[in-house]
Amino acid sequence: MEQPSGVSRRQFLRYSSVVAxxxxxxxxxxxxGDAAGSKGYKGHxxxxxxxxxxxYGGVVRTASEKAMYAPFTKETGIGISxxxxxxxxxxxxxxxxxxxxxxxxxxxxxxxxxxxxGLVQKLPDWVTRNDxxxxxxxxxxxxxxxxxxxxxxxxxxxxGPRPESWADFFDVKKIxxxxxxPSNVPFGAPEMALLADGVxxxxxxxxxxDRAYAKLDELKPHLLFGDSYAACQxxxxxxxxxxxxxPNGRFTDLASKGIPAEIVWNEALLFxxxxxxxxxxxxxxxxxxxxxxxxxxxxPQAELAKLIPYGPNNSKALGLLPPDVLKRxxxxxxxxxxxxxxxxxxxxxxxxxxxxxxxxxxxG
Numbered sequence: 615m616e617q618p619s620g621v622s623r624r625q626f627l628r629y630s631s632v633v634a635x636x637x638x639x640x641x642x643x644x645x646x647g648d649a650a651g652s653k654g655y656k657g658h659x660x661x662x663x664x665x666x667x668x669x670y671g672g673v674v675r676t677a678s679e680k681a682m683y684a685p686f687t688k689e690t691g692i693g694i695s696x697x698x699x700x701x702x703x704x705x706x707x708x709x710x711x712x713x714x715x716x717x718x719x720x721x722x723x724x725x726x727x728x729x730x731x732g733l734v735q736k737l738p739d740w741v742t743r744n745d746x747x748x749x750x751x752x753x754x755x756x757x758x759x760x761x762x763x764x765x766x767x768x769x770x771x772x773x774g775p776r777p778e779s780w781a782d783f784f785d786v787k788k789i790x791x792x793x794x795x796p797s798n799v800p801f802g803a804p805e806m807a808l809l810a811d812g813v814x815x816x817x818x819x820x821x822x823x824d825r826a827y828a829k830l831d832e833l834k835p836h837l838l839f840g841d842s843y844a845a846c847q848x849x850x851x852x853x854x855x856x857x858x859x860x861p862n863g864r865f866t867d868l869a870s871k872g873i874p875a876e877i878v879w880n881e882a883l884l885f886x887x888x889x890x891x892x893x894x895x896x897x898x899x900x901x902x903x904x905x906x907x908x909x910x911x912x913x914p915q916a917e918l919a920k921l922i923p924y925g926p927n928n929s930k931a932l933g934l935l936p937p938d939v940l941k942r943x944x945x946x947x948x949x950x951x952x953x954x955x956x957x958x959x960x961x962x963x964x965x966x967x968x969x970x971x972x973x974x975x976x977x978g
Contacts, residue, residue: 667905711895741756746927750959755890758887763801766858767857780881781809789857800972803830887927888927916934
């Protein structure tokens with residue numbers, strides 16, 4: 615998704631690229647199943663027999679199809695078609711109340727200004743609220759998943775001290791070698807710099823961007839920038855860097871390929887929730903609200919967490935997961951306890967400045 619002054623971080627969490635849906639009509643979008651007719655949902659009559667979901671494709675969509683979307687279609691008879699999400703397009707459509715998409719997957723920092731502008735619909739009372747979604751968003755969106763931006767390394771390549779904090783990421787004397795971070799995604803960079811500079815966790819917000827970028831200037835000569843998270847992952851895989859700053863799922867992907875990659879969960883930048891919201895003007899609001907409720911249940915959220923290493927937004931789902939799955943989730947009790955939680959509302963308030971400052975630093 616694109617903003618006027620930058621690119622959403624979540625667009626680059628995808629493991630693979632997908633064809634952009636843009637403003638295409640639903641009949642031209644990729645589809646998951648064909649519905650013969652709605653069967654209703656939990657006693658609620660549904661007139662719609664299909665809906666359009668805007669998301670980010672890749673393995674997250676594939677996993678969501680298996681854990682959430684296909685079971686929803688089986689239960690309700692409602693077919694799901696997909697579009698490539700773009701917040702700028704979503705805002706434009708909602709402002710004109712001519713929305714093609716029925717439901718969109720959104721980061722909290724993208725959702726915040728949409729709520730403030732009155733561009734997403736309030737959930738009806740019967741739709742389950744997820745307790746790990748904060749109060750300010752809970753009546754407008756239900757859960758998708760939590761994820762973290764972490765540092766990590768290859769255990770077979772890094773000799774000597776191992777990193778334990780973001781301060782170590784900046785300490786090239788203690789841990790020599792290049793580091794990598796993406797050049798196109800700003801989210802998390804100021805926070806990790808302030809943590810490395812010794813700012814207490816409870817004093818990170820409101821962000822002191824001048825201090826953050828002064829600290830990032832110290833690291834810049836030692837950075838090998840990737841033009842995406844995928845490129846940063848490849849640098850680590852090839853041994854071109856000692857440390858990488860990438861999403862936790864990227865490290866899990868490396869491990870699945872037999873590459874010994876270790877995540878540093880301490881001070882992981884936890885984006886505690888993403889959510890699905892229904893924009894103003896959605897043509898199939900009834901079906902979208904039913905899907906919201908279905909995805910908010912602990913069982914499908916637990917199934918999704920088993921397939922991809924991102925955590926549920928319904929705390930009851932955590933209790934349905936075995937220890938080996940919990941170990942790799944960013945919001946499991948053990949990992950969340952030592953993470954730094956990103957304030958999505960604060961980022962939503964300053965998103966334009968936040969993004970512009972990062973791109974200015976990259977270009978400078």
